[in-house]
Amino acid sequence: xxxxxxxxxxxxxxxxxxxxxxxxxxxxxxxxxxxxxxxxxxxxxxxxxxxxxxxxxxxxxxxxxxxxxxxxxxxxxxxxxxxxxxxxxxxxxxxxxxxxxxxxxxxxxxxxxxxxxxxxxxxxxxxxxxxxxxxxxxxxxxxxxxxxxxxxxxxxxxxxxxxxxxxxxxxxxxxxxxxxxxxxxxxxxxxxxxxxxxxxxxxxxxxxxxxxxxxxxxxxxxxxxxxxxxxxxxxxxxxxxxxxxxxxxxxxxxxxxxxx
Amino acid sequence: xxxxxxxxxxxxxxxxxxxxxxxxxxxxxxxxxxxxxxxxxxxxxxxxxxxxxxxxxxxxxxxxxxxxxxxxxxxxxxxxxxxxxxxxxxxxxxxxxxxxxxxxxxxxxxxxxxxxxxxxxxxxxxxxxxxxxxxxxxxxxxxxxxxxxxxxxxxxxxxxxxxxxxxxxxxxxxxxxxxxxxxxxxxxxxxxxxxxxxxxxxxxxxxxxxxxxxxxxxxxxxxxxx
Numbered sequence: 296x297x298x299x300x301x302x303x304x305x306x307x308x309x310x311x312x313x314x315x316x317x318x319x320x321x322x323x324x325x326x327x328x329x330x331x332x333x334x335x336x337x338x339x340x341x342x343x344x345x346x347x348x349x350x351x352x353x354x355x356x357x358x359x360x361x362x363x364x365x366x367x368x369x370x371x372x373x374x375x376x377x378x379x380x381x382x383x384x385x386x387x388x389x390x391x392x393x394x395x396x397x398x399x400x401x402x403x404x405x406x407x408x409x410x411x412x413x414x415x416x417x418x419x420x421x422x423x424x425x426x427x428x429x430x431x432x433x434x435x436x437x438x439x440x441x442x443x444x445x446x447x448x449x450x451x452x453x454x455x456x457x458x459x460x461x462x463x464x465x466x467x468x469x470x471x472x473x474x475x476x477x478x479x480x481x482x483x484x485x486x487x488x489x490x491x492x493x494x495x496x497x498x499x500x501x502x503x504x505x506x507x508x509x510x511x512x513x514x515x516x517x518x519x520x521x522x523x524x525x526x527x528x529x530x531x532x533x534x535x536x537x538x539x540x541x542x543x544x545x546x547x548x549x550x551x552x553x554x555x
Numbered sequence: 556x557x558x559x560x561x562x563x564x565x566x567x568x569x570x571x572x573x574x575x576x577x578x579x580x581x582x583x584x585x586x587x588x589x590x591x592x593x594x595x596x597x598x599x600x601x602x603x604x605x606x607x608x609x610x611x612x613x614x615x616x617x618x619x620x621x622x623x624x625x626x627x628x629x630x631x632x633x634x635x636x637x638x639x640x641x642x643x644x645x646x647x648x649x650x651x652x653x654x655x656x657x658x659x660x661x662x663x664x665x666x667x668x669x670x671x672x673x674x675x676x677x678x679x680x681x682x683x684x685x686x687x688x689x690x691x692x693x694x695x696x697x698x699x700x701x702x703x704x705x706x707x708x709x710x711x712x713x714x715x716x717x718x719x720x721x722x723x724x725x726x727x728x729x730x731x732x733x734x735x736x737x738x739x740x741x742x743x744x745x746x747x748x749x750x751x752x753x754x755x756x757x758x759x760x761x762x763x764x765x766x767x768x769x770x771x772x773x774x775x776x777x778x779x780x781x
Contacts, residue, residue: 296668296672299739301739344739346668346669348668350622350664350667350668350727350731351725351726351727351728352725352726352731352732353724353725353726354722354724354725354726354746355723356723357706358703358709358723359703359705360702360703360726360735360738360744360746361735362738388624388664389624
């Protein structure tokens with residue numbers, strides 16, 4: 296089992312669009328796509344399993360065991376267009392695994408007539424900002440102009456790590472239109488080294504994404520998440536500041552315990 | 556090598572709809588201890604060994620089940636009772652009750668899925684439909700809780716044996732993956748977790764008392780009275 300795509304029910308599509316948002320820096324892709332799945336009540340139609348996911352399972356609160364996996368959720372809009380969201384609780388760890396999984400999902404989408412691939416990822420910056428910008432890279436100039444018209448800026452240089460980036464690159468190799476939207480984030484990390492979710496960046500990415508997809512989505516729940524996360528980050532920053540102060544203070548008062 | 560993971564049969568047993576019981580040297584070695592006790596108690600005989608180039612004889616990770624992509628371990632042989640052999644997963648069988656007892660071994664980061672899938676393929680070939688995993692979970696409560704592949708099985712455990720759910724979080728290593736992947740292979744699986752207090756400096760240090768509690772519960776489920 297390098298990669299196994301398990302389709303749960305008969306799947307038919309019309310003008311298929313694939314939207315990828317897997318967990319990565321600040322969980323911007325995952326937050327954005329999970330939010331759309333929830334708001335649009337997109338239906339789970341497929342599961343992606345792979346030996347390249349980290350080797351552990353998760354026991355859920357209800358006592359059921361869950362493998363790490365990616366999921367395909369389907370939404371049919373009023374015009375009859377099919378949007379499939381690629382979401383999940385993990386990404387492959389290695390580049391080999393990331394290529395294999397992205398390739399398998401993309402081939403599945405191509406076999407089902409995919410017209411365009413969107414992905415959402417993070418753009419880490421130290422630049423102070425009021426509202427995060429959304430950058431983009433596209434496979435065609437026409438798509439770049441389209442993304443810019445919806446509020447995205449061209450990404451001149453940079454790296455998009457992981458499956459959200461690889462799927463864009465593979466789409467180009469397979470002559471499919473693709474755009475990757477990258478929302479600015481400071482990529483704030485908790486003291487444990489884990490990235491803290493950044494709903495503000497996800498909200499910015501969603502603004503461009505929903506505009507490009509012509510989707511109407513209630514953003515109020517996301518606004519609440521932004522406020523809650525701002526408060527949580529402010530607390531974390533304050534705790535870190537106090538720890539730094541205490542460490543600096545204790546250093547001053549201590550006599551050196553060694554001689555050189 | 557031609558094959559990365561392979562099985563060598565070394566015995567036969569007449570088994571009718573066997574249940575597979577699975578354990579490995581995880582937290583406080585509870586799974587391994589339960590399998591050792593069960594093999595002795597049922598006079599089970601060895602039917603097969605599973606080998607894999609992804610099984611280190613010396614782990615670089617501690618505990619052994621915490622797979623790390625940068626610490627793949629060292630290959631080699633393990634000498635037991637004067638005999639050298641590669642690290643292996645061992646399958647034992649007994650006919651009353653009809654069981655395949657699986658003594659697991661943790662592969663490294665690259666091989667954990669492959670080994671678990673091969674184990675499940677072997678169990679499926681031997682007509683296993685239900686798997687029971689024994690493992691430990693970090694808790695001050697000296698109790699047994701369960702997890703399963705279906706809500707129905709969770710309900711069955713509560714109704715028949717008064718065993719409730721109680722652990723949530725990651726389940727690493729051989730037994731976790733066999734447990735999780737069983738559903739993909741159309742088998743139902745149940746895990747019995749025995750509460751045990753982890754020792755920070757040696758997470759695999761054996762907890763006989765916790766493994767005895769898991770074994771007692773397992774015996775009730777399997778109807779073993781001797």
